[in-house]
Amino acid sequence: MTEHRDVDRRSPDPHDPGHDMVAQTKHELERRGRDAGPVKRSSWLPGPGQGFGVTFAQIFRKVTTEEYPEVPKVTKPRYHGRHVLNRHPDGLEKCVGCELCAWACPADAIYVEGGDNTEDERYSPGERYGRVYQINYLRCIFCGLCIEACPTRSLTMSNDFELADDNRADLIYTKEQLMAPLLPGMEAPPHAMRLGEDEKDYYVRTPDPASPAEPVTVEQP
Numbered sequence: 001m002t003e004h005r006d007v008d009r010r011s012p013d014p015h016d017p018g019h020d021m022v023a024q025t026k027h028e029l030e031r032r033g034r035d036a037g038p039v040k041r042s043s044w045l046p047g048p049g050q051g052f053g054v055t056f057a058q059i060f061r062k063v064t065t066e067e068y069p070e071v072p073k074v075t076k077p078r079y080h081g082r083h084v085l086n087r088h089p090d091g092l093e094k095c096v097g098c099e100l101c102a103w104a105c106p107a108d109a110i111y112v113e114g115g116d117n118t119e120d121e122r123y124s125p126g127e128r129y130g131r132v133y134q135i136n137y138l139r140c141i142f143c144g145l146c147i148e149a150c151p152t153r154s155l156t157m158s159n160d161f162e163l164a165d166d167n168r169a170d171l172i173y174t175k176e177q178l179m180a181p182l183l184p185g186m187e188a189p190p191h192a193m194r195l196g197e198d199e200k201d202y203y204v205r206t207p208d209p210a211s212p213a214e215p216v217t218v219e220q221p
């Protein structure tokens with residue numbers, strides 16, 4: 001059997017798990033030869049002077065210290081933060097309890113149980129609604145696959161990133177915590193459909209830009 005001496009194929013990146021610093025240094029010394037002289041400095045400054053020079057140069061750089069939490073951090077507009085379960089402009093829930101978000105989640109962080117709407121107790125247009133909805137923020141990696149999978153745009157992500165807590169139970173967010181607040185013109189479910197005869201009318205309607213419950217987003221170039 002041939003001995004494998006593959007030090008050359010080791011990664012030169014010291015952060016790479018395949019990197020072997022001892023073997024690589026040994027190989028480098030072998031390559032230079034035992035009689036090779038020391039490496040010459042490229043600077044006329046002595047070593048300590050070069051080291052302090054790096055420190056001294058930092059003094060004149062722009063300070064990037066963040067004053068958080070006294071000064072709240074402003075995230076990018078498309079930041080993936082805490083989830084929101086959205087509502088239709090009359091207050092009914094957009095979630096139809098289909099569980100597609102839970103199936104799409106690679107971290108198994110979402111738990112959904114659907115329920116049946118009745119004419120006396122209606123939470124969403126159509127047949128079903130999300131009776132139980134939980135997101136476990138101990139598991140969530142904020143990848144956004146769940147919001148891509150949601151067919152009704154019920155589930156979206158906000159810019160809120162302050163999700164730390166001191167116990168595990170409080171990081172499992174319930175439907176009540178995730179539901180969007182009621183805006184002017186909305187009524188808390190259960191109630192009858194106000195925007196059409198059936199659920200299709202909710203999705204083919206032209207949004208009313210004057211309604212505070214229906215902000216029209218303009219894409220920036």
Ligand code: SF4
Nearest residue numbers: 105140141143144146
């Ligand atoms: S953001 Fe990703 S990890 Fe978090 S709940 Fe959605 S799919 Fe799961």
Ligand code: SF4
Nearest residue numbers: 095096098099101150
């Ligand atoms: S949030 Fe969207 S994908 Fe998830 S259960 Fe509700 S409707 Fe389905």
